[in-house]
Amino acid sequence: MKKVEFDIPVITNHPVTPSIEPGAMAHVKPFVAKQAHQEPLGFPGELVEDWHDRAIAKMGELLGKYRSLVVFMDSCVKCGACTDKCHYFLGTSDPKNMPVARQDLMRKVYRRYFTFAGKYFPKLVGAVDLTREVLEEWYSYYHQCSECRRCSVYCPYGIDTAEVTMAGREILASVGIGQKYSNEIIGKVHKIGNNLGLPEKALVDTLIDLEEEVKDDTDVDVRFPLDVKGADVLLITPSADFFAEPHVDGLIGYAKVFHQAGISWTLSSHASEAANFGLFIGSQDNMQKVAMRIREAALELGVKRIIVGECGHAWRVAYSYWNTLIGPFDFLDPKYPAPQHICESTYNLIQQGALKFNKEENDDKIVTFHDSCNVSRASRMGNMPGGQFVIPREIIKAACNHFVDMREDSIKEGTFCCGGGGGLLTDDLVELRVKGASPRVQALHEVIEQHGVTHMAAICAICKSQFTKVLPYYDMNMDMIISVHQLVGDALELGVEQ
């Protein structure tokens, strides 16, 4: 156990909705971006002098740019249906972490400056002026939202707090108060091509090491190709896959699948990152710029397909936005969806009988599956709605004998965020991350008690990193969290005649 300065939520046998504790998380906020992290993204280096007017102007601009924002600002009836749906509220009891209250931080200001009622009867409708205090509060609570969209599932008008959070962050960054963690990372992608700032040379070495490792393990020459022109498939995967545990075992899994299915593939050093933190900070310009490297790489390498590795928000950006931001993909093979998720690809190969598994390899595990928010509620896999729930589970079941699901309201479209999504996966927010993970940990605890679950598989780099970090706070083993493609890789029979 680590030394901690905050109370870790008590994990009970049944889910509980806490009573509100105003101000419980008011002290939590991430580090503010320095000039060097702001300017490369096109934001001012520090709080600008006319921040008030600029913030209101920016808000007006966004209200005219995003239908979601203007409709959501007007439509909430304060029914309270979302109030017990956010994992950060459930884990912290701070009422400002209830989705509607988080929206209200902006709605109060919207009403004051943009509506009749708020201009003339501010007290009546709870409208307030934009002050430094309000700005501070925005900074704190818009960085206590992982943009997971769980609230939007349950709101009768589909109000998605993530959209409000993104707008809040964009306004903040545009007056000079950006978030260090996300903005620093985006800067690295713009400059080097991945979140880690991993240069090409290091990438080459890592891939060679991986080839040797797999060779030692299996005696089979599984390749990890980089920048191979004319390969069929360009694999875009989160850079965490290149060396962090448990991610890297997922990458090994993909490589084994490609090897076994005889698919020619390559990674790209120009676009060595699937993650796109431009989404998190609500900046469409940065999101597009980050994604554009992928189009460039695909054209440069002359590939026929693009496959995206295990990552949640990256899949949202790829699935929902790429076509708009960096499409059309008319240069790719129309027989395959563009882009395609690695799970879709592996699932199809399983369906075709192209992969054989020795499921006993995973018999030491009883596995459950953590649906990642952005895959569940902001994208799809396969041809039918909800394919994103079926396909990963079918893959797991093909590779393992023992699989159980967690409580129904904690999976699929109702899945709880890991607590580290949306640009919050940083050490300066550990308290928030640990507390925010508690609803997921509680549901996991239930299946551990009832079914002896030993591992939780995930298909998101952020989820994997987050759980590795926070599970120990709950006296759970950090190795419990694994990649779906680790299960695949471990059980896949290599080199056998099909």
Next chain:
Amino acid sequence: MSFFSYLYAVLFYCATVTMVVGVGRKIRIYAKTPAPLKIPTTPAPTTRSGVVGRMIREVVFFESLFKSSKWTWLFGWAFHFGLLLALIRHLRYFTEPVWSWVAFLQSAGVYAGYAMVFGLLGLWGRRLLVDRVRYISAPSDHLMLALILGIAGSGLLMKYIWHTDVVALKTFALGLLWFDWAPLPDDPILLIHLGLVICLMFVFPISKLLHVPGLFFSPTRNQADDPRERRHYPGAA
């Protein structure tokens, strides 16, 4: 014609214009504002017709609210369904002869008032008793409940206790409709009932009642999940 007859006639016209123009303006803003990215909350229908089905389920059954909170759903649905029936029942004041389906629903319309009051009291109870909902309530949220409860309550009182001259009332209503003004019965309870309705019409376009048009424009609900199949153009609606 009495002073009140003139006053209420003028107020009704003003309220109607305010409501229609105000809501119309909002609808125009919503319609004009682009939806630059695809953001349906998934799993979502993959076709336009599927989206129509989803919207119908939201509008008619409050599908998302049902998933969310059974109590809020029960109270909310009882209120809205009661309101719908009550509105239909009131059509008899504006149609001559009364449309047959409206006449058919008259008796059910009586229970509508009770359903409304039941739903409103339930919703208000939650707002007062559940700490989370109390926290997010502004004075305007309580006032709105009071307003609508006042309308429903005064309506029920007229039905059962202080009857008003419905024939004269209908003449007044038809007079408004055809610009051929007629006197309004000056029972205090009727004046209260109508006065509150006028207030409601005035605040409609500047209050949370905008959830009515808002629902239809909510991108998380009205977009089809087809970004790979169909390129969504930035700036497109």
